[in-house]
Amino acid sequence: MLLAPELRARLKGLRLATRLTPTGQGIGQHASNSRGAGLEFAQYRAYEPGDEPRSIDWKLFARSDRYFVRDATRDSPLNACVLIDASASMAQADRARPAYGKLDAARTIAACIGDIALQQGDRFGFTAIGGDGVTGVPAGNTLRHRDRFQLGLQALRAQGRVPARDGLRLLWERIPAASLVVLLSDGFDDDVVEVAERLARTQRDVISIQLITADERDFPFDGGHLFEDVEAGVERLVDASGVRSDFLARFAAARQTLARRYAASGIRHVEHFLDQSPAQVLRTLFGPRRR
Numbered sequence: 001m002l003l004a005p006e007l008r009a010r011l012k013g014l015r016l017a018t019r020l021t022p023t024g025q026g027i028g029q030h031a032s033n034s035r036g037a038g039l040e041f042a043q044y045r046a047y048e049p050g051d052e053p054r055s056i057d058w059k060l061f062a063r064s065d066r067y068f069v070r071d072a073t074r075d076s077p078l079n080a081c082v083l084i085d086a087s088a089s090m091a092q093a094d095r096a097r098p099a100y101g102k103l104d105a106a107r108t109i110a111a112c113i114g115d116i117a118l119q120q121g122d123r124f125g126f127t128a129i130g131g132d133g134v135t136g137v138p139a140g141n142t143l144r145h146r147d148r149f150q151l152g153l154q155a156l157r158a159q160g161r162v163p164a165r166d167g168l169r170l171l172w173e174r175i176p177a178a179s180l181v182v183l184l185s186d187g188f189d190d191d192v193v194e195v196a197e198r199l200a201r202t203q204r205d206v207i208s209i210q211l212i213t214a215d216e217r218d219f220p221f222d223g224g225h226l227f228e229d230v231e232a233g234v235e236r237l238v239d240a241s242g243v244r245s246d247f248l249a250r251f252a253a254a255r256q257t258l259a260r261r262y263a264a265s266g267i268r269h270v271e272h273f274l275d276q277s278p279a280q281v282l283r284t285l286f287g288p289r290r291r
Helices: 005-009 058-064 102-119 143-154 165-174 190-201 214-218 240-264 278-286
Strands: 030-036 040-046 068-076 079-086 097-101 123-130 133-140 180-185 205-212 224-229 234-239 268-273
Touching (some): 079 102, 102 123, 102 143, 102 180, 123 143, 165 190, 190 205, 205 214, 205 240, 268 278
Parallel strands (some): 079 180, 180 205
Antiparallel strands (some): 123 133
């Protein structure tokens, strides 16, 4: 089960929101530039044949003896796409919780986002990039779609590397302009970072959630330890105690560099540690004070 009842309960009060103006039609919680029946007054315009009589402002008619219609900003559903790094490095887990890796955290956070989107009537889907190329579930907003969405998440496996640029062409077709894109990645692959930057440059509102294990954060290793780069196939045996300070300093610098790079592209960026509840990072992004 991707969403335990206690986790779903902690999602109450969260709302997905984008800094871009959606252009799609429909009723949702996100203001668009289209005009019509809505919640927020936009302008008056002259009555035209076909307009509903109830849209006429009769008080203004009484003052001017002319028919005017109150136009409002129409609310549009948000299109939320979760972009998941499914490369081999996402299989990494903490020693204290070896059955729960970064991809498991990504699945859970993605399921939470889908649940929030469904509750507010928005469209949601996911796209994964990894050893299987570009895969995923297109956007929808029904209960049946949520089941399909979660089954697709459960089928994901962390393997291989992110496809080369030519292999990512489908990505731009799967994620329409004005979408809210939530990237779930460990931030280790420069190609994934470039994808996020390109999406941000092409009218997508991108949020990055960097997934980090507690072991990476604390480096609690002692004695001789063998580390492996599963994507490059490189192994290194080190004295963990002797390299701890250097690793922590270099890892902190790498995280800061990534945060600055995303900030320069207008991408909101947060970190999520695997020993924390997914609700914590989602509340940081989508809680009442963040909207």
